[in-house]
Amino acid sequence: MSQHAPIAIPAEVRSRLKALRLVPRQARGAHGIGQHASRSRGAGLEFAQYRAYEPGDALRQIDWKLYARSDRFFVRESERESPITTWVLLDASASAAQADRARPDWSRLDHACATAACVVELALQQGDRFGAIVVNGHGVQVVPAGTGPRQRDRVHLLLRGVQAHGGWPPLDALRPVWERVQAGHLLVALGDGFDEANTVLLERLAAARREVLQVQLLSAEERDFPFAQGHRFEDPETGEALLGDGRAIRDGYLARFDQAQRALQARLQAAGIAHALGYLDQPLDTPLGVLFGTGRRAWA
Known part of the structure; x- marks a missing residue:
């Protein structure tokens, strides 16, 4: 997706979004909290x-x-009843530029921006307030919460201009997130889930009574590790590189990756953060259906 291209939602995805609802656990009576009366x-x-x-x-x-x-x-x-304010928090660090070789023109950032556009559509169809936050090596960019089609245009403008860069800033630089996302708000975090600063921020927001959900977006190659020959693996944020034979290290990689995923999911569950996985070769709404469909399975 180019910097100035419109953020298009496929027609079949847009149709399925009509069956989803942005409903926080508090509004559904989770943990003994009744429905809001505002x-x-x-x-x-x-x-x-x-x-x-x-x-x-x-x-x-x-x-x-x-x-x-x-x-x-x-x-x-x-x-x-029960108005909500929904935020999308987009991880636009350097690793967001990753793409699969099968589709090099579709990066994790492209997928995240399109998924964010889907969340915005859900808030718009409910008449709720929504805003957007982008975090990367340049710092934090915010579109304050608002309503209506013009607010959607403001969010799309931010998403169209975002570029993957650097790593996550230190926690004290994330003050704009705390200033905007208030207690009781719903925050949907989009990214690979590999940044410790990101996870710590989500844990602290959840502990401060923000409703936090994470959509972890991974490439098909991270999931399947299809490399069969010698390959150079490089961390785009640190520059660290590893040379190895894909076939020889595949089993070990998959085992360690599964262990890391289980540890992350346990950590999020302990913090009360709902988690859903999405892959770049899957429809945009796949993890949103887990979080916001009638058969929700991701609530901690």
Whole structure:
């Protein structure tokens, strides 16, 4: 995906997103916490107000009788229970530039940005607030939370311009995350899950009553290790390199990788962080279905 290309969601993925819901555990009564009683304007049942139509609004929300009287399009906003604010936290460190040889034009960063766009669509279709945070070696970039199609455009603008660079900054440089993501907000972290600073941040946010979910995005080659000949393996963030015969080290790699994954999942579960795996050769919504589908399986 080029820097200025639109973030396209495949039609079949967009169709499946309609069956998903961004519902925090607190709103579902997890851990003994009941449903929130606060209210927001969205596509609910109790009428709240009119606002001017914006491109991307559902046609069913247009008040056609009012249009007949005024010759202008207005959308009916309604009040509904349990409003949420959703954030996407994007790991754009140097390792996000990794891609599979089978599809070198589709990197982990491309997949993460497109997945973030899917989360934004879910928040938009619910009428909820949403924002975006990008972290890489340059620091932290934030689109403050907002609502509506124009807010989606702001998030897309940030995502289209992001580039993979450097490593994670120290925790004291991540203050903008703490300033924006408030207690009770829902945060969806997208990245490879290999940065210790990232995991520590998610643990601390969860301990501070933020609803934290991690979508771990891995390449097919990280999963399958298909290398059969001599190969140079290089860490894009540290520059460390390893020369080895792929066939000879494959079993050992897969065993260590599985062990590392189990350790990460246990750590996230202990912190109360939901976790779902996605791979670059899978549909964008595969991990979102685990987290937000009717048969959720990733809750800690």
